[in-house]
Amino acid sequence: MVGEEKPSVRNRRLNSSTYETLEKDENQRRPEEEVTQTLNNGRLDIQQLIRKKIQLTAEAEQLKPVFMKEVDNYFDEFVTSLIEKSTSLDSCNPSATSFSTLSERKEHHRIKELRAPPEHGKIFVSRRSLLDELFEVDHIRTIYHMFIALLILFILSTLVVDYIDEGRLVLEFNLLSYAFGKFPTVIWAWWTMFLSTLTIPYVLFQQWAKGYPKSSYPVIYSLFYGLLFMVFQIIGLGCGPTYVVLAYSLPPASRFIVILEQVRFVMKAHSFVRENVPRVLASIKEKSNVPIPQVNQYLYFLFAPTLIYRDSYPRTATIRWSYVATKFAQVFGCLFYVYYIFERLCAPLFRNIKQEPFSMRVLVLCVFNSILPGVLIFFLAFFAFLHCWLNAFAEMLRFGDRMFYKDWWNSTSYANYYRTWNVVVHDWLYYYAYQDFLWFFSKRFKAAAMLSVFAVSAVVHEYALALCLSFFYPVLFVLFMFFGMAFNFIVNDRRKRPIWNVMMWTSIFLGQGVILCFYSQEWYARQHCPLKNPTFLDYIRPRSWTCRYQF
Secondary structure: OOOOOOHHHHHHHHHHHHHHHHHHHHHHHHHHHHHHHHHHHOOOOHHHHHHHHHHHHHHHHHHHHHHHHHHHHHHHHHHHHHHHHHHHHHHOOHHHHOOOOHHHHHHHHHHHOOOOOOOOOOOOOOEOOHHHHHOOOHHHHHHHHHHHHHHHHHHHHHHHHHHHHHOOOOOOOHHHHHHOOOHHHHHHHHHHHHHHHHHHHHHHHHHHHHHOOOOOOHHHHHHHHHHHHHHHHHHHHHHHHHHHHHHOOOOHHHHHHHHHHHHHHHHHHHHHHHHHHHHHHHHHHOOOOOOOOOHHHHHHHHHOOOOOOOOOOOEOOOOOHHHHHHHHHHHHHHHHHHHHHHHHHHHHHHOOHHHOOOOHHHHHHHHHHOHHHHHHHHHHHHHHHHHHHHHHHHHHOOEOEOOOOOOHHHOOOHHHHHHHOOHHHHHHHHHHHHHHHHHHOOOOOHHHHHHHHHHHHHHHHHHHHHHHHOOOOOHHHHHHHHHHHHHHHHOOOOOOOHHHHHHHHHHHHHHHHHHHHHHHHHHHHHHHOOOOOOOHHHHHOOOOOOHHHHO
């Protein structure tokens, strides 16, 4: 019949298929038959079995990187597709839903690192913090256990030394009680900053948005309200907290709380105005309703762990109060950890600062002896604030996007390190300092824009340290503005080899030693060598250089 195969042909195909199947089965059964035959003959070769096992393990290890690379590629493709879809929905442009090729999407994801184009702003996506994911791996969680064990040893060491010296257990925390002294002043200063930030920027923006469409001179009208907002930022949030810190002589940790909250409120208020003014102008141009955020939206933003304003954010379904309690407990654990580091490693190093004249030998020894405590404080500050503190508030507010940092520890360039160390602050600097600088001047001045961002960051860091420590010693400014900026251009994203990661870690460790050494020396020098009638020059002149010669 037409269309039917001849029996001989079909049989040959069946025989061929059967033969291939039998051959595969034979190849699969052959090692088992060999082992069985060896067992039956009583000639079990243990060495041969071990070699086969090692060979199979080696082959599996060789296939593992290939498999993980494929999984990573598919994951990159999936995430990039989601982001492109979100961007196209936000822009309300149907033609933007077309997707690029796989290679283009991979390159886009690799370069932009999940950041939307500047014209769309930051896109918030529900995602967990990286350390929460890594702590599910036993190997990574063991490192966390090692830090806990080191804290236990610090506590035991302090108790043992105090018992030997005093003959009793001394459970006093004089350093903590001093550092966080005058806390009621901190509380009412914070409430004043919070209430003023909640009311004044919102009222100014609301009045401007309602009156701008009716104004005969919109430019002058906008300049007037913009001037009022700048006066609030400079006088209200700028000079007010600074006066409280100096007038009430707050101790260092209390000063840090006030100054860091001051900077945070300034950045929050700027983001609120910066994000909503273009929306109002666009609605007026399109002759649509003027979008004015509700008070509860602005209030949520003031507490949300982000510096980029949105009317709404991705939210989680529930609040895990056990998770919140754990994070706050870890914050307090890190606080006591830093206390024991200062008590056991720093105080013995700097208490006798005036006994030996200042020299290069003393300075070098001080820097290298300060590396270990400096690095421990560096890790603890990152873990306590960027992971525990922000995640605790994100959980209480059901804030979905927990990417407060990225894998900065894997960076092979300082450019990537600055982008991934503190994503919350970096986003603010990128969109409101770097991008706005390029928009105001020209996209040709990218180097100048980056320089301005470094300058702003260095000045703010040094401002906070100068007020909190009660002296001006621009070590951090020099390291950040000169060495950090130089490394940003020299050790750039083209550096991919592991040796650059080693060099980055080496420079970070050394930098932490320099910072801790210089500022601790100056702090103890001003404690041991006070001046009766200090002038402004005495405030900015390093006391640690001449302290030893006054006795």
